[in-house]
Amino acid sequence: MTRIEFHFNTTERLLHTCRLLRKARAQDLRIAVVGAPATLRQLDAELWRFQDVAFLGHCTPESSPEVQEASAIGLGPDPLLWGTKEVLVNLGDEVPGGFDGFERLIEIVSNDEHGKAQARLRWKHYKSLGFDLVQHDLSKSTEP
Template identity: 40%
Template sequence: MTEVAFHFNAPDRLGYACRLLRKAYLKGARVLVLVEEGERAALDAALWTRGAGEFVPHSGPGDPTLVQVRSPIHLACEASDTHGASVLVNLRAQMPPGHERFDRVIEIVTADEVDRNQARERWKRYKMLGFEPQRHDLQLSPQD
Protein backbone atom coordinates (compact mmCIF):
# COMPACT_ATOMS: atom_id res chain seq x y z
CA MET A 1 0.00 0.00 0.00
CA THR A 2 1.11 3.54 -0.71
CA GLU A 3 2.83 5.31 2.18
CA VAL A 4 1.51 8.86 2.68
CA ALA A 5 3.50 11.45 4.63
CA PHE A 6 2.60 15.07 5.37
CA HIS A 7 5.53 17.41 6.01
CA PHE A 8 3.93 20.26 7.97
CA ASN A 9 5.25 23.77 8.69
CA ALA A 10 7.61 24.05 5.74
CA PRO A 11 8.95 27.61 6.07
CA ASP A 12 9.33 27.93 2.30
CA ARG A 13 7.47 25.44 0.09
CA LEU A 14 9.81 25.63 -2.90
CA GLY A 15 13.00 25.80 -0.85
CA TYR A 16 11.97 22.76 1.17
CA ALA A 17 10.92 20.93 -1.99
CA CYS A 18 14.38 21.61 -3.49
CA ARG A 19 16.13 20.15 -0.43
CA LEU A 20 13.81 17.14 -0.41
CA LEU A 21 14.30 16.53 -4.13
CA ARG A 22 18.07 16.81 -3.82
CA LYS A 23 18.04 14.15 -1.09
CA ALA A 24 15.82 11.91 -3.22
CA TYR A 25 18.10 12.39 -6.25
CA LEU A 26 21.21 11.53 -4.21
CA LYS A 27 19.49 8.34 -3.03
CA GLY A 28 18.68 7.38 -6.64
CA ALA A 29 14.91 7.84 -6.38
CA ARG A 30 12.67 8.73 -9.29
CA VAL A 31 10.19 11.43 -8.31
CA LEU A 32 7.16 13.04 -9.90
CA VAL A 33 6.44 16.50 -8.49
CA LEU A 34 2.93 17.86 -8.92
CA VAL A 35 3.02 21.63 -8.84
CA GLU A 36 0.61 24.42 -9.79
CA GLU A 37 1.32 25.81 -13.24
CA GLY A 38 2.15 29.21 -11.73
CA GLU A 39 4.82 27.67 -9.47
CA ARG A 40 6.40 25.27 -11.95
CA ALA A 41 8.74 27.84 -13.50
CA ALA A 42 9.85 29.04 -10.05
CA LEU A 43 10.58 25.48 -8.90
CA ASP A 44 12.43 24.76 -12.15
CA ALA A 45 14.58 27.86 -11.66
CA ALA A 46 15.21 27.05 -8.00
CA LEU A 47 16.43 23.55 -8.90
CA TRP A 48 18.89 25.09 -11.38
CA THR A 49 20.21 27.78 -9.03
CA ARG A 50 20.33 26.18 -5.56
CA GLY A 51 24.06 26.61 -5.16
CA ALA A 52 27.38 25.35 -6.41
CA GLY A 53 27.28 21.58 -6.66
CA GLU A 54 23.60 21.35 -5.70
CA PHE A 55 21.99 21.12 -9.15
CA VAL A 56 19.20 18.54 -9.28
CA PRO A 57 18.63 17.00 -12.73
CA HIS A 58 14.98 17.36 -13.63
CA SER A 59 12.58 17.76 -16.53
CA GLY A 60 9.22 19.28 -17.27
CA PRO A 61 6.38 18.72 -19.70
CA GLY A 62 7.95 20.91 -22.39
CA ASP A 63 11.23 19.02 -22.46
CA PRO A 64 12.05 16.46 -25.19
CA THR A 65 10.90 12.91 -24.48
CA LEU A 66 14.50 11.68 -24.20
CA VAL A 67 15.20 14.23 -21.44
CA GLN A 68 11.98 13.31 -19.59
CA VAL A 69 12.78 9.58 -19.73
CA ARG A 70 16.29 10.06 -18.33
CA SER A 71 15.45 12.64 -15.67
CA PRO A 72 15.12 11.32 -12.12
CA ILE A 73 12.85 14.23 -11.17
CA HIS A 74 9.91 15.31 -13.31
CA LEU A 75 7.87 18.49 -12.67
CA ALA A 76 4.27 18.33 -13.84
CA CYS A 77 0.89 19.93 -13.29
CA GLU A 78 -0.99 16.64 -13.81
CA ALA A 79 -0.20 13.04 -12.87
CA SER A 80 -1.25 11.57 -16.20
CA ASP A 81 2.11 9.77 -16.57
CA THR A 82 4.21 8.54 -13.64
CA HIS A 83 7.48 8.90 -15.63
CA GLY A 84 8.66 5.74 -13.87
CA ALA A 85 8.58 7.48 -10.49
CA SER A 86 7.98 5.58 -7.28
CA VAL A 87 7.64 8.78 -5.22
CA LEU A 88 5.07 11.53 -5.72
CA VAL A 89 5.64 14.94 -4.12
CA ASN A 90 2.44 16.98 -4.06
CA LEU A 91 2.71 20.77 -3.98
CA ARG A 92 -0.84 21.28 -5.22
CA ALA A 93 -3.93 22.18 -3.19
CA GLN A 94 -5.86 19.17 -4.49
CA MET A 95 -5.37 15.53 -3.61
CA PRO A 96 -3.30 13.99 -6.40
CA PRO A 97 -5.31 11.69 -8.66
CA GLY A 98 -3.70 8.29 -9.13
CA HIS A 99 -1.63 8.61 -5.96
CA GLU A 100 -2.08 4.88 -5.32
CA ARG A 101 0.24 4.14 -8.29
CA PHE A 102 3.22 5.34 -6.23
CA ASP A 103 5.07 3.66 -3.38
CA ARG A 104 5.20 6.92 -1.47
CA VAL A 105 3.37 10.26 -1.50
CA ILE A 106 4.80 13.31 0.24
CA GLU A 107 2.55 16.30 0.88
CA ILE A 108 4.43 19.54 1.63
CA VAL A 109 2.42 21.98 3.76
CA THR A 110 3.41 25.48 4.87
CA ALA A 111 2.22 27.33 7.99
CA ASP A 112 -0.20 29.38 5.86
CA GLU A 113 -3.72 28.83 7.19
CA VAL A 114 -5.29 28.30 3.75
CA ASP A 115 -2.60 25.74 2.89
CA ARG A 116 -3.11 24.00 6.25
CA ASN A 117 -6.89 23.82 5.77
CA GLN A 118 -6.46 22.31 2.30
CA ALA A 119 -3.99 19.79 3.77
CA ARG A 120 -6.50 18.83 6.47
CA GLU A 121 -9.04 18.04 3.77
CA ARG A 122 -6.52 15.89 1.88
CA TRP A 123 -5.59 14.13 5.15
CA LYS A 124 -9.28 13.30 5.79
CA ARG A 125 -9.69 12.03 2.26
CA TYR A 126 -6.65 9.77 2.51
CA LYS A 127 -8.08 8.39 5.78
CA MET A 128 -11.47 7.77 4.15
CA LEU A 129 -9.68 5.80 1.43
CA GLY A 130 -7.98 3.58 4.03
CA PHE A 131 -4.54 5.20 4.14
CA GLU A 132 -2.85 6.06 7.44
CA PRO A 133 -0.93 9.31 6.78
CA GLN A 134 2.25 10.01 8.74
CA ARG A 135 2.81 13.46 10.20
CA HIS A 136 6.23 15.12 10.14
CA ASP A 137 6.32 18.53 11.84
CA LEU A 138 9.28 20.40 10.38
CA GLN A 139 9.35 22.85 13.29
CA LEU A 140 10.10 19.94 15.62
CA SER A 141 12.66 18.12 13.47
CA PRO A 142 15.85 19.02 11.60
CA GLN A 143 15.43 19.98 7.94
CA ASP A 144 18.70 18.84 6.41
Protein backbone atom coordinates in the same frame (compact mmCIF):
# COMPACT_ATOMS: atom_id res chain seq x y z
CA MET B 1 -0.23 0.33 0.05
CA THR B 2 1.06 3.85 -0.61
CA ARG B 3 2.98 5.43 2.26
CA ILE B 4 1.60 8.96 2.72
CA GLU B 5 3.58 11.62 4.57
CA PHE B 6 2.62 15.19 5.39
CA HIS B 7 5.49 17.65 5.80
CA PHE B 8 4.14 20.75 7.53
CA ASN B 9 5.25 23.93 9.33
CA THR B 10 7.91 24.82 6.82
CA THR B 11 8.66 28.50 6.34
CA GLU B 12 10.53 27.83 3.07
CA ARG B 13 8.36 25.37 1.16
CA LEU B 14 10.29 25.31 -2.12
CA LEU B 15 13.66 25.12 -0.39
CA HIS B 16 12.38 22.18 1.67
CA THR B 17 11.16 20.54 -1.55
CA CYS B 18 14.60 20.97 -3.13
CA ARG B 19 16.23 19.34 -0.10
CA LEU B 20 13.73 16.51 -0.22
CA LEU B 21 14.38 15.96 -3.92
CA ARG B 22 18.14 15.95 -3.26
CA LYS B 23 17.65 13.23 -0.62
CA ALA B 24 15.48 11.15 -2.94
CA ARG B 25 18.03 11.43 -5.74
CA ALA B 26 20.81 10.37 -3.36
CA GLN B 27 18.76 7.18 -2.91
CA ASP B 28 18.52 6.87 -6.73
CA LEU B 29 14.74 7.33 -6.69
CA ARG B 30 12.65 8.75 -9.53
CA ILE B 31 10.20 11.45 -8.48
CA ALA B 32 7.09 13.04 -9.95
CA VAL B 33 6.15 16.49 -8.60
CA VAL B 34 2.66 17.93 -9.08
CA GLY B 35 1.17 21.30 -8.21
CA ALA B 36 -0.17 24.51 -9.64
CA PRO B 37 1.62 25.68 -12.81
CA ALA B 38 2.96 28.82 -11.09
CA THR B 39 4.32 26.77 -8.18
CA LEU B 40 6.02 24.32 -10.53
CA ARG B 41 7.61 27.20 -12.47
CA GLN B 42 8.96 28.59 -9.18
CA LEU B 43 10.29 25.15 -8.21
CA ASP B 44 11.90 24.77 -11.63
CA ALA B 45 13.73 28.08 -11.11
CA GLU B 46 14.70 27.13 -7.54
CA LEU B 47 16.14 23.78 -8.69
CA TRP B 48 18.43 25.63 -11.12
CA ARG B 49 19.93 27.73 -8.33
CA PHE B 50 19.53 25.38 -5.36
CA GLN B 51 23.13 24.17 -5.10
CA ASP B 52 26.23 25.49 -6.78
CA VAL B 53 28.05 22.17 -6.76
CA ALA B 54 25.29 19.69 -7.57
CA PHE B 55 22.58 19.97 -10.19
CA LEU B 56 19.25 18.24 -9.64
CA GLY B 57 18.35 17.18 -13.17
CA HIS B 58 14.66 17.67 -13.82
CA CYS B 59 12.22 18.19 -16.65
CA THR B 60 8.79 19.58 -17.47
CA PRO B 61 6.25 18.53 -20.10
CA GLU B 62 7.81 21.16 -22.38
CA SER B 63 11.26 19.51 -22.18
CA SER B 64 12.48 17.50 -25.14
CA PRO B 65 11.82 13.74 -25.09
CA GLU B 66 15.56 13.18 -24.57
CA VAL B 67 15.62 15.41 -21.49
CA GLN B 68 12.47 13.78 -20.14
CA GLU B 69 14.00 10.33 -20.56
CA ALA B 70 17.24 11.37 -18.81
CA SER B 71 15.57 13.21 -15.92
CA ALA B 72 14.79 11.49 -12.63
CA ILE B 73 12.60 14.39 -11.47
CA GLY B 74 9.51 15.34 -13.48
CA LEU B 75 7.53 18.52 -12.77
CA GLY B 76 4.03 18.67 -14.23
CA PRO B 77 0.30 18.42 -13.72
CA ASP B 78 0.06 14.69 -14.48
CA PRO B 79 2.04 12.46 -12.10
CA LEU B 80 1.70 9.50 -14.44
CA LEU B 81 3.46 11.31 -17.30
CA TRP B 82 6.93 10.42 -16.05
CA GLY B 83 6.56 6.65 -15.91
CA THR B 84 7.68 6.37 -12.30
CA LYS B 85 5.80 4.76 -9.46
CA GLU B 86 8.37 5.44 -6.74
CA VAL B 87 7.80 8.89 -5.20
CA LEU B 88 5.11 11.49 -5.80
CA VAL B 89 5.47 14.95 -4.25
CA ASN B 90 2.33 17.08 -4.08
CA LEU B 91 2.68 20.86 -3.93
CA GLY B 92 -0.94 21.40 -4.96
CA ASP B 93 -4.25 21.86 -3.20
CA GLU B 94 -5.94 18.77 -4.63
CA VAL B 95 -5.48 15.04 -4.09
CA PRO B 96 -3.29 14.04 -7.05
CA GLY B 97 -4.85 11.60 -9.47
CA GLY B 98 -3.24 8.17 -9.45
CA PHE B 99 -1.46 8.79 -6.11
CA ASP B 100 -2.34 5.28 -4.92
CA GLY B 101 -0.20 3.78 -7.67
CA PHE B 102 2.96 5.25 -6.12
CA GLU B 103 5.04 3.65 -3.38
CA ARG B 104 5.21 6.95 -1.52
CA LEU B 105 3.29 10.24 -1.56
CA ILE B 106 4.76 13.28 0.16
CA GLU B 107 2.47 16.23 0.80
CA ILE B 108 4.37 19.49 1.28
CA VAL B 109 2.00 21.78 3.17
CA SER B 110 2.38 25.53 2.84
CA ASN B 111 2.43 27.46 6.10
CA ASP B 112 -0.46 29.79 5.28
CA GLU B 113 -4.09 29.29 6.32
CA HIS B 114 -5.21 28.31 2.81
CA GLY B 115 -2.50 25.65 2.55
CA LYS B 116 -3.29 24.26 5.99
CA ALA B 117 -7.02 24.14 5.28
CA GLN B 118 -6.49 22.31 1.98
CA ALA B 119 -4.08 19.88 3.64
CA ARG B 120 -6.70 19.07 6.29
CA LEU B 121 -9.16 18.17 3.53
CA ARG B 122 -6.61 15.90 1.83
CA TRP B 123 -5.74 14.33 5.19
CA LYS B 124 -9.41 13.51 5.81
CA HIS B 125 -9.74 12.10 2.29
CA TYR B 126 -6.75 9.76 2.67
CA LYS B 127 -7.93 8.67 6.15
CA SER B 128 -11.40 7.90 4.78
CA LEU B 129 -9.74 5.59 2.25
CA GLY B 130 -7.96 3.72 5.04
CA PHE B 131 -4.42 5.01 4.56
CA ASP B 132 -2.08 5.32 7.54
CA LEU B 133 -0.61 8.82 7.53
CA VAL B 134 2.75 10.02 8.81
CA GLN B 135 3.37 13.58 10.02
CA HIS B 136 6.68 15.45 9.88
CA ASP B 137 6.66 18.74 11.79
CA LEU B 138 9.33 20.77 10.03
CA SER B 139 9.37 23.44 12.73
CA LYS B 140 11.36 20.89 14.77
CA SER B 141 13.79 20.10 11.95
CA THR B 142 17.47 20.90 12.23
CA GLU B 143 18.15 20.36 8.53
CA PRO B 144 20.26 23.14 6.97
